[in-house]
Amino acid sequence: MSTIFFYGPKLDKxxxxxxxxxxxxxxSRLTGIQNSAxxxxxxxxxxxxxxxxxxxxxxxxxxx
Amino acid sequence: MSTIFFYGPKLDKxxxxxxxxxxxxxxSRLTGIQNSAxxxxxxxxxxxxxxxxxxxxxxxxxxx
Amino acid sequence: MSTIFFYGPKLDKxxxxxxxxxxxxxxSRLTGIQNSAxxxxxxxxxxxxxxxxxxxxxxxxxxx
Amino acid sequence: MSTIFFYGPKLDKxxxxxxxxxxxxxxSRLTGIQNSAxxxxxxxxxxxxxxxxxxxxxxxxxxx
Amino acid sequence: MSTIFFYGPKLDKxxxxxxxxxxxxxxSRLTGIQNSAxxxxxxxxxxxxxxxxxxxxxxxxxxx
Amino acid sequence: MSTIFFYGPKLDKxxxxxxxxxxxxxxSRLTGIQNSAxxxxxxxxxxxxxxxxxxxxxxxxxxx
Numbered sequence: 001m002s003t004i005f006f007y008g009p010k011l012d013k014x015x016x017x018x019x020x021x022x023x024x025x026x027x028s029r030l031t032g033i034q035n036s037a038x039x040x041x042x043x044x045x046x047x048x049x050x051x052x053x054x055x056x057x058x059x060x061x062x063x064x
Numbered sequence: 065m066s067t068i069f070f071y072g073p074k075l076d077k078x079x080x081x082x083x084x085x086x087x088x089x090x091x092s093r094l095t096g097i098q099n100s101a102x103x104x105x106x107x108x109x110x111x112x113x114x115x116x117x118x119x120x121x122x123x124x125x126x127x128x
Numbered sequence: 129m130s131t132i133f134f135y136g137p138k139l140d141k142x143x144x145x146x147x148x149x150x151x152x153x154x155x156s157r158l159t160g161i162q163n164s165a166x167x168x169x170x171x172x173x174x175x176x177x178x179x180x181x182x183x184x185x186x187x188x189x190x191x192x
Numbered sequence: 193m194s195t196i197f198f199y200g201p202k203l204d205k206x207x208x209x210x211x212x213x214x215x216x217x218x219x220s221r222l223t224g225i226q227n228s229a230x231x232x233x234x235x236x237x238x239x240x241x242x243x244x245x246x247x248x249x250x251x252x253x254x255x256x
Numbered sequence: 257m258s259t260i261f262f263y264g265p266k267l268d269k270x271x272x273x274x275x276x277x278x279x280x281x282x283x284s285r286l287t288g289i290q291n292s293a294x295x296x297x298x299x300x301x302x303x304x305x306x307x308x309x310x311x312x313x314x315x316x317x318x319x320x
Numbered sequence: 321m322s323t324i325f326f327y328g329p330k331l332d333k334x335x336x337x338x339x340x341x342x343x344x345x346x347x348s349r350l351t352g353i354q355n356s357a358x359x360x361x362x363x364x365x366x367x368x369x370x371x372x373x374x375x376x377x378x379x380x381x382x383x384x
Contacts, residue, residue, distance in 0.1 A: 084243030148307030276371030
């Protein structure tokens with residue numbers, strides 16, 4: 001049994017399906033555990049709730 | 065001190081109270097640590113944000 | 129699908145079995161999801177790696 | 193590379209900036225790793241989704 | 257910035273490299289965020305510390 | 321109640337005490353919640369178990 005957590009931006013439905021499928025295939029191939037034993041959680045994180053290098057990501061993106 | 069994270073469907077208030085009470089009692093009894101030292105986080109996860117066996121849970125549930 | 133993380137002291141084999149069984153039964157009963165869909169991770173944490181109230185748990189326990 | 197998760201009440205923008213800056217400075221100073229390698233996730237948790245001492249935090253706060 | 261946690265069996269060095277590379281490429285492609293912003297944590301979990309379907313994984317594997 | 325997870329290099333005892341004390345003071349000051357309600361988990365991560373930018377951190381550090 002294996003569990004993957006992804007903390008990142010919200011993905012639309014097609015991309016959510018693709019990230020789940022690809023992560024599961026990669027992990028299943030490398031561990032030798034069957035696909036059905038994998039759970040992937042997509043945990044949305046927004047620029048207001050993440051800090052990078054000591055700065056709010058929201059502020060950091062605005063500067064660019 | 066001990067912390068429990070539950071990633072699952074949203075629970076109504078009565079069920080939230082019950083899962084918190086039961087998890088805490090079980091964990092307190094088995095660790096010998098007093099009730100007051102336990103924190104339980106109920107982290108909601110929806111079928112749009114979970115993948116099982118490489119498939120979006122939302123799609124998987126629809127097939128059944 | 130649902131996942132539970134327990135951060136706490138190391139449990140011996142009998143207690144590990146019991147906490148897994150009880151957490152799963154509680155969560156299955158309250159969510160209406162079958163037992164087989166639950167994964168429980170027991171993540172050991174030691175008094176050298178936890179702080180409570182701003183103090184290392186190791187130091188706090190010694191004072192008592 | 194280092195990652196910090198904060199599970200707690202929602203913070204306004206000024207406080208979010210300050211907690212990210214302070215956590216990063218503390219962690220950078222103590223690990224000797226440069227600021228840019230730190231990511232901080234502020235994961236909001238509400239009194240309806242946390243239990244303390246076996247009780248829903250929402251109920252516990254109301255009693256006080 | 258984006259962070260991935262993998263809870264699963266210990267992987268040897270070649271497989272660790274491959275899972276990190278593949279997860280990062282998939283996530284970068286689907287989010288449009290550059291590779292350098294991804295951190296992957298491989299968090300080992302052993303059959304003594306995981307429960308599936310209410311049973312210790314260690315016991316479950318032995319039955320097979 | 322509030323919980324902080326730090327995923328990073330192992331810290332010696334003095335630094336563990338300091339990171340716990342500083343994180344707790346910062347978080348208590350900014351949330352207005354008393355010190356005693358904070359738990360900090362120091363979760364060690366080693367260069368063999370982290371990937372940055374698609375590469376094993378162990379390999380990345382060696383190149384420098």
